[in-house]
Amino acid sequence: MIESVFASHDGVELFYRTWPARSGTAKGAIVLLHRGHEHGGRVAHIAEELxxxxxxxxxxxxxxxxxxxGERGYSPSFAHSVRDLDCFVRHIRETGGFTMDQVAVVAQSVGAVLAATWVHDYAPDIRALVLASPAFDVKLYVPFAKEGIALWQKLKGTIFVNSYVKARFLTHDPERIASFESDPLIxxxxxxxxxxxxxxxxxRVVVDARAITVPTxxxxxGSDFVVRYQPQHRFFENLGSTIKERHVLPGxxxxxxxxxxxxxxxxxxxxFIAARFDESPVVVDLRQAHVAGYSRDEADRLATPLSITSPxxxxxxxxxxxxxxxGLFSNGIRTGVRTGxxxxxxxxxxxxxxxxGLGPGGRLIDRQFLDAIGWRGIRQRKIHLEDLIGVAFGRLRAAGKPLRVLDIAAGHGRYILDAVAKLDVRPENIRLQDYSPINVDRGNALIAERGLKDIATFQRADAFNTAGLASVEPRPTLAxxxxxYELFPDNAMIEASLRGLSQGLEPGSLLIYTGQPWHPQLEMIARALTSHRGGEAWIMRRRTQQEMDQLVAAAGFRKIEQRIDKWGIFTVSLAERI
Incomplete structure (x- = not known):
């Protein structure tokens, strides 16, 4: 056993253990994830006993x-820890020389929820996923405990809750009970x-488990005192995997x-793991999910009108x-009603x-509008965009490539211009495009306000015109x-756009793309909000991250890294033209 550390996404070095393959060259990598409150030493026996x-x-x-x-039992967010896992697997692959389809994950309890969320949100094509008693619903026993904790956190900030679980309720094994009670690291x-x-x-993961297609x-x-088993069964029923097993272990x-x-x-x-590695990797092709698939079914249901006489x-x-x-009082709502x-x-x-808005009341309504979870996610997406634009600039500079930026549907261009302004390097060229004349006019005004007319232009263009994207000059190095893409359900349109970008970018150039694999307010958006397309209902067909990544990969790009907000709504990914 080898003890090491790896640097996670925020520079914090996390500890891990490695057991090299006894046979010499490893056939694959098995990642073990421990329960909450515990550590990797508590799953060390699995490496031997498997x-x-x-x-x-x-x-x-x-x-x-x-x-x-880190403070015991604390992480800045659950999503922060999921991203830690993404960094851990990337580290394992880089140091061990493994491809993603040579990785399997075996996870317990809270670790199993981390693993399931990672597979759902980041869509890694791992070979196998084993989840043991995932903590989808922890038994708190005290009535309204979760609501009380939420209220106390809102009033006082983060608090710490001590586990009630005794070792004798975790296992019947006397040695495991004794080691748990004497372990100073728990x-x-x-x-x-x-x-x-x-x-x-x-x-979110239980409801949307259809997005998970990894063999699971x-x-x-059967006698779990810590978590409820009903959500585990619902998760299995919803799983989109073509290869899946469920085993209930009595007692x-x-x-x-x-x-x-x-x-x-x-x-x-x-x-299960041996069988997965004895067979070829199983990857479900989702590029036709707009024709047939659960997200298409969901969008069709949302597009079905409701009778005004029904509740x-x-x-x-x-x-x-x-x-x-x-909209009579709130400027934001008025803008949405007018323009979509x-x-x-x-x-x-x-x-x-x-x-x-109109007076204090109008501003209060506007603040409620701006604080809707979808808009909070949009602003976090902007932060992630700025972050990955900085990462992309760094990679291009390290490779000795010129910095030439193309945004094919920039809106007013604010997020691109804000991102560039925060960097210590000035790109050679910025080309912004949009199909809306209003956006082009506003974007040119922003360019003038910021004194960027010497390097930036804003033109009207069609983001789905393959030939137009392929012929952009000077050739961009970052698109x-x-x-x-989230606004258009048809994958043929997305493929046409990505094909143009693929033809227009030289190998080694980079692509930043966004996705929306989940949204908690899909029905509200479809039933109550209008789109920019002539006031039509704003009906979105979600693309799972795996579907979006497959479309990008088919166009000739290799995904490098990804960001996602803590609600799991919006993703931002960086890919390289290969």
């Missing part, structure tokens, strides 16, 4: 746990933000892979009327994030597509 000698095993101590730094507290966000991420094995403990407590009779569980894990139809009619009424809530004008208003 008996998969031709695999390398890796087990980390999650941030705030074990020998990794910590009782968990931060309230992590506990609450664990519930939120679990709810689910192990459910098992929560520490499924550390139980007295764990050989029964480990036998199933061993057989739901009447409710949404009242909602639409209230929005129009709010998905228009460049509305997004520019959301980016400014300054409540304006940006933000908030565009």
């Amino acid at each position: 008996g998969l000698d031709d695999f390398a095993f890796y087990a980390w101590d999650a941030r705030g746990n074990g020998r990794s730094p 910590t009782r507290p968990i931060a309230s933000n992590i506990l609450l966000e664990l519930y939120e991420a679990a709810d 094995q689910l192990l459910i403990s 098992f407590y929560h520490d499924t892979l550390g139980e007295r009779d764990r050989a029964k569980a480990l036998d199933k894990v061993r057989a 739901r139809g009447f409710y949404w009619a009242l909602t639409r009327a209230s929005i129009r009424f709010g 809530f998905d228009s460049g004008s509305t997004l520019d208003y959301v980016y400014e994030d300054e409540a304006r 940006v597509v933000s908030g565009l």
Whole structure:
């Protein structure tokens, strides 16, 4: 066993253990993720007992746990820890020489929710996923405990909740009980933000498990005192994997892979992983998901009109009327009603994030509008865009390439111009494009305001015109597509656009693209908001991250890294033209 550290996305060095393959060259990498409150040493026995000698095993101590730094039981957010996992797997691949389809993940409890969220949000094409008693719904026992913790956090900020779980309720194994009780690295507290966000991420992943197509094995403990098993079964039922197994283990407590009779569980894990690596990798092709698939079905349901005489139809009619009424007082709502809530004008208003309206009441309504979860996600997407534009500039400079930027649907161009202004290097050329004359006029005004007319231009152009994108001069080295593809359900349009970018970018050039794999307000948007297309209903077909990544890969790009907000709504990815 080798002890090491790796630098995560924020520079914090997290501790991990490695067990090299006993057979020499590793056939693959198996990543072990521990329970909440614990550390990688608690899953060390799995590397020995699985008996998969031709695999390398890796087990980390999650941030705030074990020998990794940070306040005990704390992480800035659950999404922060999911991104830690993404960095950990990337580190394993780079140092071990593994491709993504040579990686399998075996995770327990909270670690299993981390793994499921990572697979859902980042869409890695790993070979296999094993989830043991995932903590989709922790039993708090005290009535309204979750609501009380949420209220206390809102009033006092982050608080810490001590685990009530005794070792004898985790396993029947006396040695595991004794080691748990004497282990100085096990910590009782968990931060309230992590506990609450664990519930939120679990709810989202369980409901939207159709987005997960990785071969998955689910192990459910039959006598679990710590988590409820109903969401585990719902997760399995919703799974989009063509290869999936569910095993209920009667009498098992929560520490499924550390139980007295764990050989029964480990036998199933061993057989599942061995079978996956004996066969070719299974990757579901989602490029036709706009024709047939669950996101198409969802969009069709949202596009189906509701009778005004039905309770739901009447409710949404009242909602639409209230929005129009709010537009009399709120500048933001008025902009959305006039230009479409998905228009460049509305997004520019959301980016400014300054409540304006008729008197104090109008400003209050406008603030409520601006603080809607979707708009908060949009502003976080802007931050991620600026971050990845900086990363892209750094990579291009390191490769000795000129800095020439193309945004094919820039809206007013604010996020691009803001991002460039924050960097210590000035690009050689910035070309902004949009199909809307209003956006072109506003964008040119912004360029003039910022004194960038010597390097920046804004032109009217069609973002789906393959030939037009392929012939842009000077040839860009960084292309940006933000908030565009999410508005159009047809993948043929996206493929035409990506094909033009692929032809217009030289190998080694970079692409930044956004996605929207999830949104908690899809029905509200479809039933109550209008789009920029002539006041039509704003009906979105979600693309899973895997679907979006496959479209990008098919056009000749290799995804390098990704960002996602803590709500799991908007992603921003960086890819290289290969």
